[in-house]
Amino acid sequence: MKLFDLKGGVHPEGKKNLSAERRIRALPLPKKLYVPMQQHIGAPAAPVVNVGDHVFKGQLIASAQGNVSAAVHAPTSGAITALGDHVAPHPSGLPVPTITLESDGKDEWCAIQGCEQPLELAAEEIAARVGAAGIVGLGGATFPSALKLNVSRGVQTLIMNGGECEPYLTCDDRIMRERAVEIVEGILLIARAVDAKKILVGIEDNKPEAIEAMQAAAQGTAVKVVTMPSMYPMGSEKQIIQVLTGLEVPAGGRPADIGVLVHNVATAFAVQQAIRYGKPLISRIVTVSGGAIKTACNVEALVGTPVQELIDFADGYVQPASRLVLGGPMMGQQFTNTNVPVVKGSSGVLALMTTEIGQSEASPCIRCSTCVRACPVGLLPLEMAAHIRAADLTGAVALGLKDCIACGSCSYVCPAHIPLVHFFNYAKGDLAAQERSKLKQEATKKLADARLERIARIERERAEAAARRKAAREAKERAAKEAAAKAAEEAV
Helix, strand or coil, X not given: CCCCCCCCCECCCCCXXXXXXXXXXXXXXXXXXXXXXXCCCCCCCEECCCCCCEECECCEEEECCCCCCCCEECCCCEEEEEEEEEECCCCCCCEXXXXXXXXXXXXXXXXXXXXXXXXXXXXXXXHHHHHHCCCECCCCCCCEHHHHHHHCCCCCEEEEEECCCCCCCCHHHHHHXXXXXXXXXXXXXXXXXXXXXXXXXXXECXXXXXXXXXXXXXXXXXXXXXXXXXXXXCCCHHHHHHHHHCCCCCCCCXXXXXXXXXXXXXXXXXXXXXXXXXXXXXXXXXEEECCCECCCEEEEEECCCEHHHHHHHCCCECCCCCEEEECCCCCCEEECCCCCECCCCCCEEEEECHHHHCCCCCCCCCCCCHHHHHCCCXXXXXXXHHHHHCCCHHHHHXXXXXXXXXXXXXXXXXXXXXXXHHHHHHHHHHHHHHHHHHHHXXXXXXXHHHHHHHHHHHHHHHHHHHHHHHHHHHHHHHHHHHHHHHHHHHHC
């Protein structure tokens, strides 16, 4: 199959050898689980349980709020001990609404209903079951999968992302090696849900065992496994579309606009488990790695498990970590509190040493344009950063700030060690804050306009009522005068 060229991109040291040969192992059942209500893009889920309730594994504990939201289920059986805030898996470390579940050690499932012939289900039923299972994109975006299926119905091409281009991470590699048959069935279910005509699975060529396993599982099906060159950010949605199809997602658009849908291979496994067995998304595969970790590994961890338990399972630290990262080193989020929980989007827990993060003082830009050549979107990072430094966000937007995928390629190759991607993330946050402020102002103006209109309407109605009363009074006076005149005439 012909592959198309990818603009820019970089080749960071993979470090995948640390965990790639470690089979997936189940993490021991934690005593306490901290399950956040916000594990997805969109509105947070709303609790449907109370403190003191006993729940079973897989039981709904928080319902989705609207279309862009996702349900949350109990990762194990036990008692709800708190409905409150807990530290978030976010660089801010701020607390978020969380359900605390104390395990009873029995790990008893609630009643679940699967389907023996899942590929015979209607598209609407597949999407409904995916939504009920609380499945979100497991590649990192955490967009509610059911909504993605519904808005992408009728696409021509389904692309399954098995790129996993981030250094250190091998969770997708391992799940493809060990659970290829289930993944292929999940892919076919997704294809049926959107009526896709063409199904491609893109896997980077540094995963030969995963490619072989997926090809064997896909034999006799419409699923075609495609080997892609290893390059970062090959696993990004827009980039994998460009490489496999030659199509480019328009600025501000979605893949569905060009007839394409992209899902992660781990998401396909979650879909298969939900449809065939009725299991909601309550766990995920996480890579625990980095130079500071004693025994790098891939573990299946329940949602809500404190990160410290994953580090302990990997035999702790060789030496204290200089940086802790949730996800990959390029696009992951730094954190300091190891009591943060694993969430649906947690692909990795990395403990990195100083030699791995390459900390250096930033120096002035030498305008070498290395960042321009590395940008996979074709932007001008150095110019955008200059506008952001000058507080000219409008100028940065005009240069394509909103098209930046925050992959960090520009920062990685910058010889001056300028943290370019941090500028862009800061600017996007500032733009989002401005947009929220603008929406708030517009909403306030609408309320004020509505109030003025209501006052004007009341005054108008009062004036009209007064005019009617005056007209009635005058009509009555005329009628009285006419009656008096008539009476006078009759008297004469």
